[in-house]
Amino acid sequence: GQNIDQPxxxxxxxxxxxxxxxxxQTSGFNGLFWYQQHAGEAPTFLSYNVLDGxxxxxxxxxxxxxxxxxxxxxxxxxxxxxxxxxxxxxxxxNYQLIWGAGTKLxxxx
Amino acid sequence: xxxxxxxxxxxxxxxxxxxKIECRSLDFQATTMFWxxxxxxxxxxxxxxxxxxxxxxxxxxxxxxxxxxxxASLTLSTLTVTSAHPEDSSFYICSARGAGxxxxxxxxFGPGTRLTVT
Numbered sequence: 001g002q003n004i005d006q007p008x009x010x011x012x013x014x015x016x017x018x019x020x021x022x023x024x025q026t027s028g029f030n031g032l033f034w035y036q037q038h039a040g041e042a043p044t045f046l047s048y049n050v051l052d053g054x055x056x057x058x059x060x061x062x063x064x065x066x067x068x069x070x071x072x073x074x075x076x077x078x079x080x081x082x083x084x085x086x087x088x089x090x091x092x093x094n095y096q097l098i099w100g101a102g103t104k105l106x107x108x109x
Numbered sequence: 110x111x112x113x114x115x116x117x118x119x120x121x122x123x124x125x126x127x128x129k130i131e132c133r134s135l136d137f138q139a140t141t142m143f144w145x146x147x148x149x150x151x152x153x154x155x156x157x158x159x160x161x162x163x164x165x166x167x168x169x170x171x172x173x174x175x176x177x178x179x180x181a182s183l184t185l186s187t188l189t190v191t192s193a194h195p196e197d198s199s200f201y202i203c204s205a206r207g208a209g210x211x212x213x214x215x216x217x218f219g220p221g222t223r224l225t226v227t
Binding site for chain 2: 004030031033040041042043044045048087091095096097099100101102
């Protein structure tokens with residue numbers, strides 16, 4: 001079966017760094033997306049990894065290890081507006097996004 | 110670029126009536142459109158995938174006669190919830206994918222439609 005595992009909720013302090021982990025099992029693999037979703041809104045694209053390693057984009061970085069079925073999203077210099085859910089979504093062999101429940105990130109001042 | 114709109118953003122309807130939700134790709138041709146449903150604090154659930162000019166492919170457990178999907182052009186897909194019931198109240202989100210647009214197989218999401226059935 002296909003499965004995504006992320007922590008349900010995390011709390012971090014404004015200005016700090018937080019790492020959100022994701023492990024996945026899919027039928028085939030064609031890359032992995034991270035999306036941000038604020039409450040009551042649609043997801044917005046953050047990053048895409050298809051090869052092993054770290055992709056850095058401003059305050060956000062995403063890492064992938066295909067052999068381990070593992071990815072993480074690293075958020076630096078946290079801001080209050082980063083309070084949202086973060087969705088790890090791998091692409092399976094049919095190029096369908098597989099969605100987990102996401103990680104709700106709470107930022108405290 | 111890669112803007113997807115959805116209309117309406119919110120709708121309240123009475124039980125037994127039908128509601129149509131429109132999804133438009135504004136600045137690209139969407140070869141494939143997806144319809145999702147999301148209940149509070151749950152993951153996105155794919156309802157169906159539609160390719161322009163062909164019948165939608167529904168996910169297991171989704172009633173095709175209740176959730177009618179039409180993808181008549183490369184910029185418009187519609188979802189009609191027929192004979193809506195309170196349990197159909199949810200957040201409906203469409204996304205679109207265009208050939209050669211963005212990251213491989215990246216989906217661009219509309220802002221979502223909050224449906225409340227009373």
